[in-house]
Amino acid sequence: MSLLQTHNLTIGYGDQPLVSDINVSLEAGQLVGLIGQNGVGKSTLIRTLAGFQRPLSGSISLGGIELTKLDAKAISKKLGVVLTEKPTALNLSVLELISLGRHPYSGWLGQLKKEDVAKIEEAIEQTQIHHILNKRLFELSDGQLQKVMIARVLAQDTDVILLDEPTSHLDLRNKIDVLDLLKKISQSGKAVLISTHEISLSAKVCDVYWGVDFGVPLEIGKPTELLASGMLADILHVKNAAL
Amino acid sequence: MIQQHFDTSVKKWRVTFIGLFVVLCLVFLASLAIGSVTIPLGQTTKFLTGGEVENTGWQAILINFRLPKALTAILVGSALGISGLQMQTLFRNPLAGPFILGISSGAGLGVALVIFIGFAIGGFFGIPDFARNWLMVGSAAVGSFLVLSVIGVAALRVRSGVSLLIIGLMFGAAVSAIVSIMQFFSQAENIQAYVIWSFGSLGSLSWNELSVLTPIVVLSLIYAFILSKQLNALLLGETYAESSGLNLKSTRILIILNTSLLAGSVTAFCGPIAFVGLAVPHLARMLFNTSNHLLLTPLIILLGAILMLVFDLVAQLPGSDATLPINAVTSLLGAPFVIWLILRKNNLHYSFEK
Numbered sequence: 185m186s187l188l189q190t191h192n193l194t195i196g197y198g199d200q201p202l203v204s205d206i207n208v209s210l211e212a213g214q215l216v217g218l219i220g221q222n223g224v225g226k227s228t229l230i231r232t233l234a235g236f237q238r239p240l241s242g243s244i245s246l247g248g249i250e251l252t253k254l255d256a257k258a259i260s261k262k263l264g265v266v267l268t269e270k271p272t273a274l275n276l277s278v279l280e281l282i283s284l285g286r287h288p289y290s291g292w293l294g295q296l297k298k299e300d301v302a303k304i305e306e307a308i309e310q311t312q313i314h315h316i317l318n319k320r321l322f323e324l325s326d327g328q329l330q331k332v333m334i335a336r337v338l339a340q341d342t343d344v345i346l347l348d349e350p351t352s353h354l355d356l357r358n359k360i361d362v363l364d365l366l367k368k369i370s371q372s373g374k375a376v377l378i379s380t381h382e383i384s385l386s387a388k389v390c391d392v393y394w395g396v397d398f399g400v401p402l403e404i405g406k407p408t409e410l411l412a413s414g415m416l417a418d419i420l421h422v423k424n425a426a427l
Numbered sequence: 428m429i430q431q432h433f434d435t436s437v438k439k440w441r442v443t444f445i446g447l448f449v450v451l452c453l454v455f456l457a458s459l460a461i462g463s464v465t466i467p468l469g470q471t472t473k474f475l476t477g478g479e480v481e482n483t484g485w486q487a488i489l490i491n492f493r494l495p496k497a498l499t500a501i502l503v504g505s506a507l508g509i510s511g512l513q514m515q516t517l518f519r520n521p522l523a524g525p526f527i528l529g530i531s532s533g534a535g536l537g538v539a540l541v542i543f544i545g546f547a548i549g550g551f552f553g554i555p556d557f558a559r560n561w562l563m564v565g566s567a568a569v570g571s572f573l574v575l576s577v578i579g580v581a582a583l584r585v586r587s588g589v590s591l592l593i594i595g596l597m598f599g600a601a602v603s604a605i606v607s608i609m610q611f612f613s614q615a616e617n618i619q620a621y622v623i624w625s626f627g628s629l630g631s632l633s634w635n636e637l638s639v640l641t642p643i644v645v646l647s648l649i650y651a652f653i654l655s656k657q658l659n660a661l662l663l664g665e666t667y668a669e670s671s672g673l674n675l676k677s678t679r680i681l682i683i684l685n686t687s688l689l690a691g692s693v694t695a696f697c698g699p700i701a702f703v704g705l706a707v708p709h710l711a712r713m714l715f716n717t718s719n720h721l722l723l724t725p726l727i728i729l730l731g732a733i734l735m736l737v738f739d740l741v742a743q744l745p746g747s748d749a750t751l752p753i754n755a756v757t758s759l760l761g762a763p764f765v766i767w768l769i770l771r772k773n774n775l776h777y778s779f780e781k
Contacts, residue, residue, distance in 0.1 A: 260672030
């Protein structure tokens with residue numbers, strides 16, 4: 185089932201298109217890897233899909249509805265994000281941060297109903313962060329913080345989750361943990377899109393790669409196929425690199 | 428499991444709130460009893476509970492001076508504290524305060540215009556005190572409202588909070604410059620009147636004026652509490668807040684409107700009272716270790732009121748006839764306290780980034 189679709193989407197800033205004519209679909213149960221060099225437009229694509237910036241042309245439909253017709257609240261119930269930026273107030277406790285994930289659903293003062301508490305517990309269970317609930321964000325390691333941010337977006341209870349470089353700054357152990365976690369989340373029926381430079385690890389978990397390169401159409405395929413055909417090396421401009 | 432966490436924290440906070448409320452009552456009582464003339468506590472409580480005070484002089488002091496001033500202090504401390512909190516959260520900047528967007532500069536311009544032009548036309552000092560007071564209050568309110576309307580238009584146009592902050596600062600600077608030019612070309616008597624206004628004052632409010640200020644501040648404080656959910660979402664940063672379903676632009680306008688009602692009305696009646704708005708939110712976050720606005724809002728209302736009453740007590744120089752300008756006392760006592768707290772905690776983790 186397609187949860188998010190683009191039609192001839194062109195993204196970029198002002199009158200400078202970064203990537204043109206994107207026709208992709210995010211399916212329920214899929215973990216998609218967005219692969220490409222720095223500056224190629226991965227973050228811009230994520231920001232555009234999330235509705236933070238307008239497409240230059242073309243359209244996006246979220247759950248069958250045109251994205252521009254949805255307001256922030258309606259989008260927030262269907263699509264959640266984890267960005268590279270940290271939250272501003274780092275003295276929030278982990279539990280407070282995850283509770284903020286219920287913002288679209290909670291009462292007019294932010295009161296949590298039974299269902300909200302249940303969703304928060306579920307998110308904590310899935311990310312296995314029981315032991316740090318009372319810690320403040322500034323006390324967390326990068327790996328812990330990433331899991332907490334993922335728990336927050338899980339609590340937001342959206343069908344689509346977009347993550348911008350969720351494995352950067354993490355050590356190998358934590359990279360594997362986070363990718364495994366995202367795999368499990370996608371298998372629970374959500375559509376998960378991650379941008380990543382972590383080819384060898386993400387190739388094992390991603391169902392599909394979207395390869396982005398300067399000035400050419402998006403390349404879509406299974407990670408193994410893109411790797412075997414040398415297409416991925418092309419996209420990343422590492423074909424003749426001596427290692 | 429989680430429910431337990433929430434339940435224990437409710438119990439913990441209930442104790443804190445009751446404690447602060449008791450302290451507020453005690454300080455309030457002290458501020459009624461202590462001043463150039465000391466009135467026995469027993470008589471003060473009798474007065475508050477509606478009984479007859481033995482000494483008619485005391486009765487007059489309490490009803491005409493000390494009670495309105497203590498109530499003003501409570502309103503001012505709460506209003507400025509909350510508007511400082513809102514600005515710090517909105518702009519994610521620990522240095523923001525109620526006047527960051529130029530509210531006090533706007534009020535200052537209004538007052539300066541009335542004083543200087545009034546003098547030029549003649550007769551500003553000739554009109555009755557009562558009329559002059561209202562003229563100054565009105566002009567301060569119009570001045571800050573005009574500055575804020577410009578900021579409001581800007582808030583609709585710019586996307587980032589930081590740009591808005593800089594626009595506010597620039598505007599405030601330009602407005603202050605106009606006041607400087609007016610001061611440069613006017614006589615000593617006018618300048619003195621303006622400078623005295625800029626010292627701030629809690630004691631000049633009549634019951635009449637209080638009956639205007641009180642409903643504005645109380646309603647705005649209630650609305651500030653209602654804004655807690657939006658302010659909490661802003662703690663995530665603007666992008667995350669938007670992706671949590673927050674309408675950034677309308678939220679921004681509502682917060683600015685709320686802050687301008689709080690800080691603008693207080694400044695109109697009491698002058699630009701410094702420091703409290705900047706420091707009380709920091710004190711509350713440090714002392715109570717939370718950044719949840721549902722807690723911070725009532726905490727700051729109580730803490731701001733308590734501190735303002737204490738500052739005013741000190742400004743009275745109990746036992747003497749002289750009083751200090753309230754602005755000097757707030758900064759002189761408040762600044763070392765904040766510095767001490769920061770040194771003790773050794774960082775600013777409590778509020779913003781590392």
